Amino acid sequence: MGLLYRLSKPEQAIAWEGDMPITSRYTMGIAGERFFRAILDDEALWGTCCPECDVVYVPPRLYCERCFAQLDEWVEVPNTGYVYTYTIVHVDMDGNTLEDPRIMAYVRLEGTDGGLVHFLGEVDPEDVGIGMLVEAVFKDKAERKGSINDIAYFRPI
Amino acid sequence: MKEHVYDTTYLRTRDFEEGKVLFETWDPNAKYTWDAGIAIGKFFQELKAGRLIGTQCLNCQRIMVPPRMFCEHCFLPADAWVPVEDTGTVVTFSLCYVTWDMNRLEEPQIPAVVAIDGASPGMGILHLLGEVDPKAVTIGMSVKAVWKPAEERTGSITDIRYFKPLGGF
Amino acid sequence: MSRDRVAVVGAGMTKFVRRAQETGKELAWEAASKALESCEMTLDDIDAVIIGSAPEAFDGVHMKSEYLSDGCGGWGKPVIRGYVGGGTGVFSPIQGWYHIASGLFDTVLVICEEKMSSCQPHPQGAFLTIFDNFTERPLQPNLLWIFALEMNAYMTRYGLDKRDIATVSVKNKRNAADHPAALLGDANITVDDVLNSEVLAWPVQRLDVSPVTDGAVALVMCAEHVARRVTNKPVWVEGVGWNLDTAYWSSRDLSYPVYVEEAARMAYKMAGITEPRKQIHIAEPYDPFDYKELHHLEGLMLFDKGEAPRAAADGVTQRDGDLPVCPSGGLLGVGNPIAAAGMMKVAELFWQLRGEAGARQVPGTPKRGLAQAWGDLMQVGTVIILGA
Incomplete structure (x- = not known):
């Protein structure tokens, strides 16, 4: 036997199916709570600023990853920015073809060192380009929950 | 300090x-299929036939259950079924009054x-005891497998329903 | 083998809580910034970062150390995560030790974090896959089974009285009442409270078990030439050891943790310890369950086999006893954010050996302490010995 042993019939191959029965519940955190509350309540985007390192973090962070200082200086940032890079998504998570391709972009927000990954809307894929100026389109207040999806998408200005 | x-x-x-804190939830929705592999595949074929089987390392003479394709002590292939x-x-045993959640x-x-x-x-091996008063279970007790009927067996550890005390208790 | 001496020079931690609002990386930063502050260092002083955290499924974040890295001070630095399950909290400072002892780095920041509250409905769901997919999971086991089976094997082998074992839970929860970060400190708990608590999986009852917890702990470790510069009270790493038993847990001797003994022998040899009972002044063995503290004390050869429960009941392991054990309050009292809990023990030795443990300070002037953790598929022992 040893390593030379092989199953003689394919039906002898046995497999067991299972999963991990958990749901993850993520808190937004100290900085995240304030960021998403401002989106929920005021359609506003905020960042935190490290004066020492001259960095404005969006999404905001509780601390500066460079100098490790606690960041207490909050700044409201514009809901406009430019397309830093983008992709056109043709398949869903399971590999099925999407009827309408979606445009995903990393939007660098004006005056900050950060930005958001989000969808682009009100634009044809062929018209999108790196450097394009865009703005956030917020959902109606009634639909907002304090989530990144409270922004429907970014659209060209 | x-x-x-x-x-x-x-x-x-x-x-x-009460909505005092914002949060997101996510269900990993990951389904796995684990292959039984060579040694356990054969072990399950034998369970389906109502038998238990191990493997032996002829270097250290150990008979291992559940069976393995190699001896972790000698680090040699197992030699025989x-x-x-x-x-x-x-x-050892426990009396468990709670589910995992x-x-x-x-x-x-x-x-x-x-x-x-x-x-x-x-x-x-880990299994369950049955046909026994929980208060009467003792460490050292002799037990015997209670098998499912042949037609219900699927090649699984649950082809043994549980172990019950061997006569005399 | 000649190696650079390695010291612990700073420690910090978060409060241990049942559910933190902080994200995992925010917890990591809170602990790390406290540790740096404690030795008046900044991130610029740190050459490398070591992250310890238990299964991804707890936080619900894959590539967990990459996710945690900015909160751990890992920006632009050499970063590594070590992982030996519940043994991680003591293994991470061991990694810190060899990063420095090898001569590769002068100063490292070691952070252990766990946010178990993310895992719903219960972190046990993430533990289910540690059972063998074929020979065990179809029986629908839960994690408590392993502990209950081990506790029963231990009790039966040595004819132990559950009342003696329960004194560990009482001692640790009382000790934790003096710990400013503790989740379950209770100065008034009694043995009867433990013995009357809900039976989960006999012989395990509710108050025999440590709680699900969120938290983080951080240490700053450095080479001797740096340590001499930054503090007049360095705490030296004198010995380290780790060892794994077979992955087939049901084939092990469940009444005695031989892997802890092997890990301890490795650490004692390095530290030149020949009589651990005389030479170890404080022990912080891993105590996710009360019986585990005793089990581990025996594996560490600090008590004879089967003798630790009686000694505990006689007060030997109290804070003012002959061998103070878990003066911190341990996992049973301070809480059990897996990896962070293990390193909380190392932080406790640091504070105790510097005489900074406040109300928890062990009397006399302890010179040497040992911390130990346990985990993986219940088969790893990790041991570190610190000396003043």
Whole structure:
């Protein structure tokens, strides 16, 4: 036997199916709570600023990853920015073809060192380009929950 | 050292229920298919036939249950399939009154480690005990497998329903 | 083998809580910034970062150390995560030790974090896959089974009285009442409270078990030439050891943790310890369950086999006893954010050996302490010995 042993019939191959029965519940955190509350309540985007390192973090962070200082200086940032890079998504998570391709972009927000990954809307894929100026389109207040999806998408200005 | 402890913000269950705190939830939705592999595949074929089987390392003579394709002590391939008994000894047991997600069970489950007769000493497997008063279970008790009827067996560890005390108890 | 001496020079931690609002990386930063502050260092002083955290499924974040890295001070630095399950909290400072002892780095920041509250409905769901997919999971086991089976094997082998074992839970929860970060400190708990608590999986009852917890702990470790510069009270790493038993847990001797003994022998040899009972002044063995503290004390050869429960009941392991054990309050009292809990023990030795443990300070002038953790598929022992 040893390593030379092989199953003689394919039906002898046995497999067991299972999963991990958990749901993850993520808190937004100290900085995240304030960021998403401002989106929920005021359609506003905020960042935190490290004066020492001259960095404005969006999404905001509780601390500066460079100098490790606690960041207490909050700044409201514009809901406009430019397309830093983008992709056109043709398949869903399971590999099925999407009827309408979606445009995903990393939007660098004006005056900050950060930005958001989000969808682009009100634009044809062929018209999108790196450097394009865009703005956030917020959902109606009634639909907002304090989530990144409270922004429907970014659209060209 | 009190000054070296950060005053972390704690939440109560009701903070989530009452919307006092923002959160996202996510279900990994990951389904796995695990292959039984060579040794356990054969073990399950034998279970379906109502038998327990182990493997032996001829270098150290150990008879291993559940069977393995190699001996972790000698780090050599196992040499032979060896039939073992469907009887054994209770090495340890528990009376479990909760499910994994901490719901209460009225009647306790009795998980036990059973050292299988015919295998090397200490070769225990995890299973359940049945047909026994929980108060009467003891470490060292002799037990025997209670098999499902042949037509219900699927090649699984659950082809053995549970182990019950061997006569005399 | 000649190696650079390695010292612990700073420690910090978060409060241990049942559910933190902080994200995992925010917890990590809270602990790390406290540790740096404690030795008046900044991130610029740190050459490398070591992250310890237990299974991804608890936080619900894959590539967990990459996710945690900015909160751990890992920006632009050499970063590594070590992982030996519950043994991680003591293994991470061991990694810190060899990063420095090898001569590769002068100063490292070691952070252990766990946010178990993310895992719903219960972190046990993430533990289910540690059971063998074929020979065990179809029986629908839960994690408590392993502990209950081990506790019963231990009690039966040595004819132990559950009342003696329960004194560990009482001692640790009382000790934790003096710990500013503790989740379950209770100065008034009694043995009867433990013995009358809900039976989960006999012999395990509710108050025999440590709680699900969120938290983080951080240490700053450095080479001797740096340590001499930054502090007049360095705490030296004198010995380290780790060892794994077989992955087939049901084939192990469940009444005695031989892997802890092997890990301890490795650490004692390195530290030149020949009589651990005389030469170890404080022990912080891993105590996720009360019986585990005793089990581990025996594996560490600090008590004879089967003798630790009686000694505990006789007060030997109290804070003012002959061998103070878990003066911190341990996992049973301070809480059990897996990896962070293990390193909380190392931080406790640091504070105790510097005489900075406040109300928890062990009397006399302890010179040497040992911390130990346990985990993986319940088969790893990790041991570190610190000396003043």
